Amino acid sequence: MKHKVTILTSKSCPACPTAKQIWRKIKEKNDFDYEEIDVMSDNGQKIISNEGIMSVPTTIIDGKIIFTGIPDEKKAEDLIKE
């Protein structure tokens, strides 16, 4: 099954560029669906309301909140390879 990774970020979040950088790096080496969503966008607002997300960066993998904060690169890549 092809995994789907969604990372929620905001423009005011200092940790978000690093979190996005990690996922982009993993994406270069692995095949999975990937999207970056700004929490202030309509879609972002919908997701944070539905999932009860209260913090950025947050990574959702296959519909589940997996990382709050900057993800560990190895753990993140291992999950994608599962």
Next chain:
Amino acid sequence: MPIWDTIIIGGAAAGLSAAIYTCRKNMKTLVISIDIGGQNLLTEQEENYPGYIELSGPKLMQIFQKQAINFGAEIIFGKATKLEKLDKNFKITMGNGDEYITKTVILSFGKISRPLNVEGENKFMGRGVHTCATCDAPFTKGKNVAVIGGGNSAFEAAELLTKFANKVYLIHRRDEFKADPITVDKIKNKNKVEIIINTIIKKINGEKNVDSLLIENIIDNSTKELKIDSVFIEIGYILDTDWVSNLVKLENRQIITNKKAETITPGIFAAGDVTNSPYKQTITAAAEGAIAGLSSYNYLRSKEGKSTISLDWK
């Protein structure tokens, strides 16, 4: 397993500068870091970093990173949790169990947010417990929140939160504040803010998310449950140096170094905020990183019986 010439722990001004210098000496260099930028990520304008008139901390760090990568540095994102001295080399173990072997180590990881160390803090991290008001303030629209601390960062967080939250409690364990009086006065006059002094947090309660704090007045020892949706911990920063204390000498959690960025263990160097250097500036961190990089190069040369470079302008 490859053996690195140097592994640099920490990817901000000191670490990335060190990487630029080690890579330029053709040293096989790995940077291990939880982020790129560290404390610089919180700096809106690096007004005192020479060479740039207007540049944010994150942008400046992106340039450092690009330079380091252009010279050949590799970067791994994660947390190093163990440093061991082997016969000839050093072993670094990551929180995820991965191990790396290196001939030299440069410690340049800086500070982390000081934890409250109360029940519920880790359980609800990101689900009502926050350490970054800039990141998470927009999630508090119409909610009741608490800020813990009495310094400038706590008051600045409280001010930011008044733009979103319904009510902001500022809770401090003393009856006086470290924050600048002008900042304190500004917050005291806000209708949404209630300042609670002489009070500590005993527990953070909730089911899925935070729903209250158990607080204790330290004067009369009375306890009370305070209904809130989010708590922002703003009690300063600490140096996370316990995990290297077996191989370096510490003073107030800072790593003691000499002018060559050397620690008490040959082959381990340190630079930036993590050291006992009296000044914690981006430019001093970058300079210390460069020194640590060159010193690690000299250390390797010396070990291989080659001449070292003590005066590189000669």
